[in-house]
Amino acid sequence: MKVHLKLTSSLLREIQSDLRRPHPVAFERVGFLACRGGWTDDGGVVLIARQFLPVDDVEYAEDEHVGARITAQAVRFALQHAYHEPDCMLFVHEHAHTGEPRPSRVDSDCWRELVPNFWHVRPSLPHGALILSEDSAFGILWVPAVRQPALITDFTIVSWPLQRWTSEASR
Amino acid sequence: MTQKSDSRQSFLGRNSEQTLASARAAVVGLGGGGSHVCQQLAHLGAGNFLLFDPQRIEDTNLNRLVGATDDDVREHRTKTDIGRRMIKAIRPCANVETYPSHWQERAEVLRRADAIFGCVDSFNERSQLERVARRYLIPYIDIGMDVHRHEDEYHVSGQIAVSMPGGPCLWCMGILREDLLTQEANNYGAAGARQQVVWTNGVLASTAVGAFVQLLTPWAKAKPPALLEYDANRGTVVASNKLAVMRETCLHFSSPVDFGDPFWSINQLDRIVK
DSSP states (O other), X not given: OOEEEEEEHHHXXXXXXXXXXXXXXXXXXXXXEEEEEEEOTTSOEEEEEEEEEEOOGGGEEOOTTSSOEEOHHHHXXXXXXXHXXXXXXXXXXXXXXXXXXXXXXXXXXXXXXXXTHHHHHOTTSOEEXXXXXXXXXXXXXXXXXXXXXXXXXXXXXXXXXXXXXXXXXXX | OOHHHHHHHGGGOTTHHHHHHHOEEEEEOOSHHHHHHHHHHHHHTXXXXXXXXXXXXXXXXXXXXXXXXXXXXXXXXXXXXXXXXXXXXXXXXXEEEEEOSOGGGGHHHHTTOSEEEEOXXXXXXXHHHHHHHHHTTOOEEEEEEEEEEETTEEEEEEEEEEEOTTSOXXXXXXXXXXXXXXXXXXXXXXXXXXXXXXXXXXXXXXXXXXXXXXXXXXXXXXXXXXXXXXXXXXXXXXXXXXXXXXXXXXXXXXXXXXXXXXXXXXXXXXXHHO
């Protein structure tokens, strides 16, 4: 399945400016990206990022084994959003380097635990995760009833000029 | 790829050929304007085309439909077939998908486009196309032309509008107005059925393709104006005066919920793939 994520440059800047702020106890920041979307004629998915939900400072827990650990309340806040809005939710964080980011084992473990929760509140939509780097991205999407997750193959930052990234991981 | 062709396009940027080859352009309306757009995109090296037009060629189209032949008229070929043949003749490796139907019947196809060229006559279609483009964050490049008779003289004018998500839309620019949608004015009003507008269409299409090139391969630092106005009587294309009083952000498409398919669900997957 071909998955294409689009977001405006202004939303990307908003995400980056939040994720790059230092935190007193966490090594990195995380957030949730709410997307609308649609199928394409060939069975692909176009995701349109529409809102970034940052995690409040107080919702980070101290844990020296991971970059960021967030509280159950922070997850509930994102779940509540998905309950009220028909949005596909992407759990997002950033790797501070250039080039295409790849998920760590910690990332994968975290997604396996976190993402299925969104199907309890919004079972009709796929949900997933996104890793940004300074000039690229990696994304993954789980569709209910389809065991194999789909990688986000294409990213478009809608600005002048357009920035288009194709995921090497999906090739 | 020869060294000669590399050097020819180098001012567009180091990866411009690859960028254009991977781009997917939708051209809606393959009449006088859209056929010019297709021809130029093919010469540029655009690699992927989505062509929409429900019509078959008629003899009255032959004076302005680029790439069409007298044989096409006799065979009553579809405009999309003529467009595909022209593109493939210029660039055999191009991926050309043709949809000889109203684009609204295959709206899901448009979602795959990197940019949409609106080369349609009707204001209603423009309005609908822009709405789809905004929903899926697709830049929409619109061209339109009018021929008016004023006293003893014909006046030919047109516009090239670039509607970028977040930026001014066709409503902000005054191209779309409620009264126009209601009246659905005929663009070619005074020109008659055999409009001799191949050169004016060429100017509009060239300028629109220029915006597309600049969008993908920003060879010039200055961003082109969102609205350019063409005066064929004077032979000028200038930035519209309206830009001075236009908001930089659009209030018509400012709702953060107006994205994607409002009924999007995994339950639709079977229907779409079939």
